[in-house]
Amino acid sequence: MNLLLPALLFSATLAAQVSAPTVSATPGTRIVLPVLFTNLTGSTVGIQFDLQFDSAAMSLVAVDGDAITGSGKSVFTSAVAPNKRRFLIAGLNGASLNQTSLPGGTLVKLLLYVNPKASAGVHALTFSNLVATNADGGQDIAASTDGSVTVLATSGQGVRLQQTGVVNGASLLPGPVAPGEFLRLAGSSIAPSNPIPGSTIPGATMVFFDGIRAPLLATAPDQIDLIVPYGISGKLTTQMNVMSGAQLLASLTLPVAASAPGVFTLDPTGIGHAGVLNQDGTPNSASNPALRGTAVTLFATGLGQTSPSGVDGKLAWFPLPMPLLPVSVRVGGVESQALYDSAVLDYIAGLHMVVCRIPTNMVPGPAVPLLLQVGTAASQPGVTVAVK
Amino acid sequence: MTAAGLAFLLVLNTCPAAGAANACDLNNDGKVDAADVQTAIDMALGLAACTANILGPGVCNVIVVERVIGAAMGKTCNTTGLPLPHSATLSWVASISPNVAGYNIYRSNVAGGPYQLLTRSLVTATSYEDKSVQAGLVYYYAVNAVDTDGNSSDYSNEVRAVIPAP
Numbered sequence: 001m002n003l004l005l006p007a008l009l010f011s012a013t014l015a016a017q018v019s020a021p022t023v024s025a026t027p028g029t030r031i032v033l034p035v036l037f038t039n040l041t042g043s044t045v046g047i048q049f050d051l052q053f054d055s056a057a058m059s060l061v062a063v064d065g066d067a068i069t070g071s072g073k074s075v076f077t078s079a080v081a082p083n084k085r086r087f088l089i090a091g092l093n094g095a096s097l098n099q100t101s102l103p104g105g106t107l108v109k110l111l112l113y114v115n116p117k118a119s120a121g122v123h124a125l126t127f128s129n130l131v132a133t134n135a136d137g138g139q140d141i142a143a144s145t146d147g148s149v150t151v152l153a154t155s156g157q158g159v160r161l162q163q164t165g166v167v168n169g170a171s172l173l174p175g176p177v178a179p180g181e182f183l184r185l186a187g188s189s190i191a192p193s194n195p196i197p198g199s200t201i202p203g204a205t206m207v208f209f210d211g212i213r214a215p216l217l218a219t220a221p222d223q224i225d226l227i228v229p230y231g232i233s234g235k236l237t238t239q240m241n242v243m244s245g246a247q248l249l250a251s252l253t254l255p256v257a258a259s260a261p262g263v264f265t266l267d268p269t270g271i272g273h274a275g276v277l278n279q280d281g282t283p284n285s286a287s288n289p290a291l292r293g294t295a296v297t298l299f300a301t302g303l304g305q306t307s308p309s310g311v312d313g314k315l316a317w318f319p320l321p322m323p324l325l326p327v328s329v330r331v332g333g334v335e336s337q338a339l340y341d342s343a344v345l346d347y348i349a350g351l352h353m354v355v356c357r358i359p360t361n362m363v364p365g366p367a368v369p370l371l372l373q374v375g376t377a378a379s380q381p382g383v384t385v386a387v388k
Numbered sequence: 389m390t391a392a393g394l395a396f397l398l399v400l401n402t403c404p405a406a407g408a409a410n411a412c413d414l415n416n417d418g419k420v421d422a423a424d425v426q427t428a429i430d431m432a433l434g435l436a437a438c439t440a441n442i443l444g445p446g447v448c449n450v451i452v453v454e455r456v457i458g459a460a461m462g463k464t465c466n467t468t469g470l471p472l473p474h475s476a477t478l479s480w481v482a483s484i485s486p487n488v489a490g491y492n493i494y495r496s497n498v499a500g501g502p503y504q505l506l507t508r509s510l511v512t513a514t515s516y517e518d519k520s521v522q523a524g525l526v527y528y529y530a531v532n533a534v535d536t537d538g539n540s541s542d543y544s545n546e547v548r549a550v551i552p553a554p
């Protein structure tokens with residue numbers, strides 16, 4: 001028939017919009033999803049929404065987005081159901097209150113960990129219970145755009161390893177690789193079930209970067225932990241080949257960065273409390289916080305080339321290699337004095353310790369954001385340290 | 389055939405005011421401050437029982453939070469209820485077919501349908517107000533065109549209407 005469709009129009013006076021992206025991810029890895037906000041009329045000062053996700057396929061942690069940082073607003077969350085998280089953004093920051101316009105940009109960063117056994121396919125991120133308000137306590141009309149996470153299949157499709165399955169060994173986030181970076185490959189049938197790391201016998205797992213063999217830390221059928229060779233330093237890309245004996249299992253061209261820092265956390269999924277030692281050498285925790293003004297030690301990887309130059313697989317010894325790039329730390333959003341950074345004595349090249357002083361002018365708490373900057377790259381969001 | 393443009397229009401009417409003059413003092417300590425704001429946030433997040441009566445009994449959300457913030461910053465505690473009842477107003481671009489007789493309006497509670505026919509007779513205008521919506525629910529709308537021979541087009545694009553609660 002020739003009857004043409006009518007097209008429904010948007011004609012409301014929308015004040016606020018939130019949206020989640022559509023992304024792809026590999027099982028066993030982490031991705032960062034920004035929840036974007038647009039303040040169309042500038043009138044919105046607070047907003048709330050529920051976000052439903054597939055809790056069987058992924059777990060979710062939220063941290064403040066760039067739009068929130070420094071705005072005087074805070075993000076408050078609760079789990080209203082195993083698969084539904086509620087977010088509320090309002091002008092309460094400590095004891096400080098405001099009714100200023102909510103800035104546009106990233107409200108919340110969702111740190112999604114895709115379960116290793118997550119089923120391939122599209123997993124929806126669905127908004128509901130969206131309410132926006134203005135400074136008069138009236139309601140602003142708001143709209144949402146749902147997102148999704150497509151979990152990539154690897155097995156059964158002839159593809160053993162996707163680029164999204166190449167992640168920093170500390171943060172579990174994908175990105176460019178850096179010399180000396182602890183790296184995790186999450187794929188399917190990329191290593192023998194009974195591996196002998198480092199072995200040269202037929203069938204043993206080997207990973208090469210531009211022909212340079214990488215030290216392996218651990219292997220499992222769907223996962224390889226390794227250290228990126230220092231020989232890729234200065235390159236723009238590197239060709240990574242995963243071999244089982246003479247058989248090429250996977251090959252990817254990866255971007256190279258001067259640094260790709262990741263901070264090691266107590267939780268093996270790369271979020272939450274950092275593995276930090278207080279000045280007295282005891283582990284930092286909510287029950288054993290660091291005092292402001294004291295030094296703490298954090299552990300990280302992906303700090304790039306060092307001086308003296310990194311040697312693949314070598315245990316660090318004097319003189320301890322130190323990063324060539326400038327290193328800085330922010331605690332609670334406040335610049336911290338970096339006192340010392342180097343490889344960790346008697347540990348394999350690629351693991352670094354950074355000693356910094358907790359700023360005295362920061363707001364203490366049991367879970368204060370901790371960010372490591374190496375050159376132009378920053379560590380993963382969602383890492384915290386306890387300070388009092 | 390193409391369909392383009394997504395949207396909905398929410399039209400809100402009035403309803404009676406609710407709450408008391410000191411309703412923003414949620415912890416009943418004689419003053420409204422950041423502690424009351426935190427209490428309002430906990431109520432909105434479901435972390436505390438919703439005992440506020442600012443936007444109406446049993447209503448705890450970011451609007452209540454913002455009203456408590458306003459009161460803590462020196463404003464009068466706003467206990468005016470939100471306009472009720474709600475309605476959703478749709479508009480659409482007319483079909484460019486020459487012999488269109490009118491439009492059917494469909495609604496579903498689920499994205500993608502199945503849709504239920506909302507209108508008993510063809511709508512000849514290019515807008516429609518659905519006054520049968522309920523607060524707190526989400527509706528999905530689509531329309532189609534019907535020509536003078538009784539032929540129907542496919543559904544238009546779908547729009548989602550989020551009806552505020554209450």
